[in-house]
Structures are given as structure tokens and as C-alpha cells.
Amino acid sequence: DSGVTQTPKHLITATGQxxxxxxxxxSGDLSVYWYQQSLDQGLQFLIQYYNGEERxxxxxxxxxxxxxxxxxxxxLNLSSLxxxxxxxxxxxxxxxxxxxxxxxxxxxxxLTVL
Amino acid sequence: AQRVTQPEKLLSVFxxxxxxxxxxxxxxxxxxxxxxxxxxxxRLQLLLRHISRESIKGFTADLNKGETSFHLKKPFAQEEDSxxxxxxxxxxxxxxxxxxxxxxxxxx
Numbered sequence: 001d002s003g004v005t006q007t008p009k010h011l012i013t014a015t016g017q018x019x020x021x022x023x024x025x026x027s028g029d030l031s032v033y034w035y036q037q038s039l040d041q042g043l044q045f046l047i048q049y050y051n052g053e054e055r056x057x058x059x060x061x062x063x064x065x066x067x068x069x070x071x072x073x074x075x076l077n078l079s080s081l082x083x084x085x086x087x088x089x090x091x092x093x094x095x096x097x098x099x100x101x102x103x104x105x106x107x108x109x110x111l112t113v114l
Numbered sequence: 115a116q117r118v119t120q121p122e123k124l125l126s127v128f129x130x131x132x133x134x135x136x137x138x139x140x141x142x143x144x145x146x147x148x149x150x151x152x153x154x155x156x157r158l159q160l161l162l163r164h165i166s167r168e169s170i171k172g173f174t175a176d177l178n179k180g181e182t183s184f185h186l187k188k189p190f191a192q193e194e195d196s197x198x199x200x201x202x203x204x205x206x207x208x209x210x211x212x213x214x215x216x217x218x219x220x221x222x
Contacts, residue, residue: 003157033210042118042200043158043212056208090158101146101204105158 004093004106012112018079021109025072025093031055032074033094033103034066038087049074050096078111086113117141118203120213127191128221135186135216137175137201146204147184149175150212153197161186161199171195191220 005024013019025032034046045058049068060066063081068074078085088110092103119138127133139145149161162170164177164184175186184201201213 031208035212040214042120042214043202045210045212048208050208058209092158096208101148101208102160102163103210107157 004091004104006089006091006106006109008109009107010110010112012114013081014114015081015083017081017113018077019081019111021076021078021089021091021111023074023076023091023093023106025074025091026104029093029095029104030072031094031096032068032072033092034060034074034076035090035092036087037090037108038084041087043090046076081113083113086111117205117211118201118213120199120201120216122216123214124217124219126219126221129193130190133188133191133195133218133220135199135201135218137184137186137213139182139184139201139203139211141182141203141205143205145177145179147175147177148202148204149173149184149186150200150202151197152200158200191218193220193222196220 007022031050033048035043037043046060047066048056052068063079066076088108090108091106094103147164151161152158173188177184196219198215198217200215203211
């Protein structure tokens, strides 16, 4: 599958814990975006990386951090988890060189904080 | 501040009827607008973007800067159009804002 992949698919953890979500972009895509989708909320843009460097930042909490590695996969780290962090976390990738800025989305990771 | 508003959470139309999914945005600069769609059990995918002025699967969307709107329209809805639709705004530095989505149901 040459599309965007995300692991794990589901994650259940307790408040106060720390988790890492992983995203592998489409082959050739240099840019990775992270989004959070809570119940009854639209997709909230968290952060974008391009070729290893942070490019844009949205509504990302200080407890959250991300990075993009030399092989272009990305990880989103969520720490000191709270109940309100329960959400679907999506990763998307794009080849930023494209004028159309089309993003290709992964299937998402569903995080449940108990 | 919310930058993209989709006022209808749910929208039902009969097959063959026209459909319009509303999207309003707030941004003082030059916006780039997109419609994304998520069919049942599929990933979110791009439907169309205003810069291309294209028609995809019979859908069109015109950017109205005066009304700050980017409504999605189709003259004759089909059952396969049933899906979740998201309007998205891209502003400077590749920041994206998505609306809360409209769930469209086309009734046979």
C-alpha cells in the first residue's frame, strides 16, 4: 500500500500517560500534517512538517509534540494525557511542490483516554 | 476563532433533487478553499479545489469573496453522493482549517 499509513489503529490508555502515534507518508511526499478530530468537532490542524522541519503550527497543545525523521515518517507525541484528548488523530501527506496542495489522509488513530 | 463554518450538520435530499452544502469562511487574506469528502468506510479525500474551477462527480463550487462563501452544489443528487463533506481553508504558511462537516444523505 503506497498510501498514508498510521499506527496503531486504536489506542487505549489512562490519564497522565504518554503515547506516540506514527505516520508514514505516501511515497515521494515530503510534507506531513497532523489533525485532531474530537466528537462533534471538525478536523483541528495541529502541525505540519516538511522534509524534517516544522513548517506550520496550529492549535497544538504544549503537551503535544511532533517530529519528522530523515526517512520522512512522523511521530506525534502526546503526554500528560487528559480525558479530553480522546479523539481521532489523522495524518495527511502531500508533495508540497504541487500547486494544488492536495493532502492524502491516513485512516486515523483512535485514542481513548480513560 | 473559527475560520470555516458549515452550518448544516445533517442534510437529506431526494435522489435527483439539487443539493447545496454551505460553507462560509473568515480570512482577510487571499484564501485557498477545498472540499473534502469521506465516503462510508473510506478515507478522507479531496473532492475539489476552487483554484481549479473544476467539476468533479457533477459537483461544483464557486468562491464568492464578497459573501466569503464556497458552497458545494450538484444539480441532481445521486445515492452514491451520500457521505460526509468537509470544507477546508488554507491560509498562509500551509495552515489548514476544516469545518465541522455536513453529513449528506441522498434518499432513494
